[in-house]
Amino acid sequence: MKIKRIYRLGTLALLAAAFSACSFLDTDPQIIPDEGYYNSEKKLIYGLAGVYGVLNSEALYGHYYSLQIANADDLCYFNNYNNGESRPDRYNHSAGTTVIYDAWSKLYEGIKNANRYIEAVEKTNIDPEELSVDIGLYIAEARFLRAYYHFLLAQAWGDVPLRVKATTSPNPNDVQMAATPQEQILKWCADEIEATIPDLYETVENTPSRVSQTVAQGILARVYLFMAGETVKEIEGLSKKEMYNRAAYWANQVIISNKHDLNDSYEEVFINMIRDQYDTQYHESMWEAEFLGDRTSATNWTNGRIGDLIGLRSQSGLTNYSEWACNYSYGYYNGSYTLWQLYWTEDRTADEASDATKITDVRQEWNLPGYNFRGLNNQKITYKNKEGVSVTRYLKQAQSMYKTPWLYNNGFATPDIEGLDQTIADAFDPADLVYDPTIMCAIRNAGKWRRETVYEKQMSAKSLYTTINFPILRYADVLLMYAEAINEYAGAPDDQAKEAIRKIRRRAGIKTDESQLSDYRSFRDLVRNERGRELAFEGLRKWDLIRWGIFVEKMHNAGTNAPTENKYHNVSYTNYLAANYANVAARHIYLPIPTKELAVNHALKQNSLW
Known part of the structure; x- marks a missing residue:
């Protein structure tokens, strides 16, 4: 393995891209300098960073697009039942929802940067002998990214403006552009991506x-x-x-x-x-x-909230962060009961299903683990041990420092309970327990993006x-x-x-x-x-x-697919899931064109049903 390196394309350029303006036509021109700037390979890479940089914004893969827009499906749901905001992952959003506008404008910022970069690099007079690779590589990468950003737009919004020329802000005529039909955008994307392939890196280094x-x-x-x-x-x-x-x-x-x-x-x-x-x-x-x-x-800047908003919940009033076994996480996204059933019901052969205590699919164990890091402390528990004898024991576990198993009526979802204090009188012994891996299976945090410190660098303070x-x-x-x-x-x-x-x-x-x-x-x-x-x-x-x-059908099915046994779920979570997914209708196949965009681009029309 090797640590991530400079091919992330210039930290300073990404920093500049992080501070975007309100309109995709008004982004700081220093990100993609004009013709004449690209006279060295260093500057070519620096400029290309402005094209790649929007991927790493909070508006796209750092949070808004990757989680709120793209990740609320029949297998994953936003679980903060105290939240009443207008959000795409609650399907109560509107054309005025900020998250939708920010993702839209960030994608068009990337397109604008790509257009300006392509046009400037095509006009450069740099000596090919001064480059380690053909200059066509840089142009091909920018063209690919421009097509990819258009693909994300057409996939999520349907008919959108196709912008393949650099705009000259603040010329108002550049803002006015009608939408191109989705199928034409997609065909253009396919043709454009295919055209770039011969000029891209052959190796995967x-x-x-x-x-x-x-x-x-x-x-x-x-x-x-x-x-x-x-x-x-x-x-x-x-x-x-x-x-x-x-x-x-x-x-x-x-x-x-x-x-x-x-x-x-x-x-x-x-x-x-x-x-x-x-x-x-x-x-x-x-x-x-x-x-x-x-x-x-x-x-040391970043726009990523992967692991913080989606991951294993890890919260506590304790502030000795250096001792935590999992860095701070809200754990706002859960795997649905439908996802659990894909692993546990839909895909277990007869001999696998005969053992009700064994998880056979490693993806289930990683994605929907039987624990998070909420913390247990001085909890009294009465249960029947392996000999069938009823015993009363005590759990003492510092908050958010160790794995916290999902519990129901003194039943545990996992036998591996680390960090318990065995020195106290009548301490709980995990070896006594017959565990049930299905406990609270419908409300488990999305474990794929956990912040366990055995993997992630230890933080010294709460970091979002x-x-x-x-x-x-x-x-x-x-x-x-x-x-x-x-x-x-x-x-x-x-x-x-x-x-x-x-x-x-x-x-x-x-x-x-x-x-x-x-x-x-x-x-x-x-x-x-x-x-x-x-x-x-x-x-x-x-x-x-x-x-x-099958989007609307599957979303409604997931919303009503609640377990009948209480040990599988918590009513607050599952009712919240049901209410949010009941909002889903045919109009949610596409996102609405942002209100702010319609206000400046009068050639655009709102999507049908919005």
């Missing part, structure tokens, strides 16, 4: 911080899959079947490159992101939004911003995209698609019922469920449900 050929190929597969979806209109001369064919082709290009593989350990994929390290062995994490610091100083990266593309997703696309194109899975699914499931430690690989319908259902199990909390599920044409 600089990934996951920069875009390589295989990253572009994987994202291109994602674009074509979305284009083939139920909500996108037909494109003349390009059938849905052909789009599935192209998605399969580009995913396969990644596979046959042999530059990526699955990490033997599912957990380590995310531990690497928490540790602030690159995986240079497997390169499973192909592209990440990177976060550099914790805001303890102006030179983290260095934890967020994955944009993983090789596991590429395998799943290939499997889905070839099944949709051919009407049945081929041998490579079947093996892709087996490979992912072998890594998870679970068996595969071969009958699920035998026909189109069974394989389609298996792939869809496998995407949920593998990619939960990574901001992809919502768009999957939308392109499959």
